[in-house]
Amino acid sequence: MAPTPEIKVPIIWVLGGPGSGKGTQCDRIVQKYGFTHLSSGDLLRNEVSSGSPRGKELTAIMERGELVPIDVVLELLKEAILQALPTSKGYLIDGYPREKEQGILFEQRIAPVNLVIFFDASEETLVSRLLERAKTSGRVDDNEETIKKRLHTFNTHNDHVIQQYPEKLRRIHAERSPEEIFAETSGFIDQLLANF
Numbered sequence: 001m002a003p004t005p006e007i008k009v010p011i012i013w014v015l016g017g018p019g020s021g022k023g024t025q026c027d028r029i030v031q032k033y034g035f036t037h038l039s040s041g042d043l044l045r046n047e048v049s050s051g052s053p054r055g056k057e058l059t060a061i062m063e064r065g066e067l068v069p070i071d072v073v074l075e076l077l078k079e080a081i082l083q084a085l086p087t088s089k090g091y092l093i094d095g096y097p098r099e100k101e102q103g104i105l106f107e108q109r110i111a112p113v114n115l116v117i118f119f120d121a122s123e124e125t126l127v128s129r130l131l132e133r134a135k136t137s138g139r140v141d142d143n144e145e146t147i148k149k150r151l152h153t154f155n156t157h158n159d160h161v162i163q164q165y166p167e168k169l170r171r172i173h174a175e176r177s178p179e180e181i182f183a184e185t186s187g188f189i190d191q192l193l194a195n196f
């Protein structure tokens, strides 16, 4: 990969299980702060719909509820980050890193992270929200079988990821209304910006 120019705006990782409300909260953060929202899942789904050979391989992996190869996600993310760099006020990296190694490589190859937000919700809550979302999302992975596998994948890796960032981590109870969650989330972002 080519060297990365220096990034002088905040980088926030937004983590949480599938259905924990990452996308919902990121939409609100974008409205309030004008940050660049990059969802690794959306970047991958765009690659899939482009119909490229890499996209077809990705479809098969995503349908199995597994993690796609590390370099593919990182390369897509890096391209998107650099593209937005001239105007970005900050980055929300939604759903990445999914495993410890992804976090390490992101910081090595792109930039250090400034804040790690983790939306914490029980498995029951995640499943019921995803089954509700499935009615309209059209996502290949919003079905009961794949949801179980995604939760398993998430549970296997998440603790190892967030344990790496004890000082930057903000754990947010995500079984509340989107408004309450956003109030707490924006408090953490305000703190970050005040010290940036």
Ligand SMILES: Nc1ncnc2c1ncn2[C@@H]1O[C@H](COP(=O)(O)OP(=O)(O)O)[C@@H](O)[C@H]1O
Binding pocket: 016, 017, 018, 019, 020, 021, 022, 023, 024, 025, 129, 130, 132, 133, 174, 175, 176, 177, 178, 181
């Ligand atoms: N705080 C919340 N309370 C209830 N439902 C929520 C909440 N946040 C999100 N949802 C719903 O849960 C589903 C998953 O949310 P989404 O933001 O897509 O999660 P993620 O991006 O983490 O997978 C969506 O249907 C969304 O409308």
Ligand SMILES: [Mg+2]
Binding pocket: 022, 023, 039, 041, 095
């Ligand atoms: Mg999402």
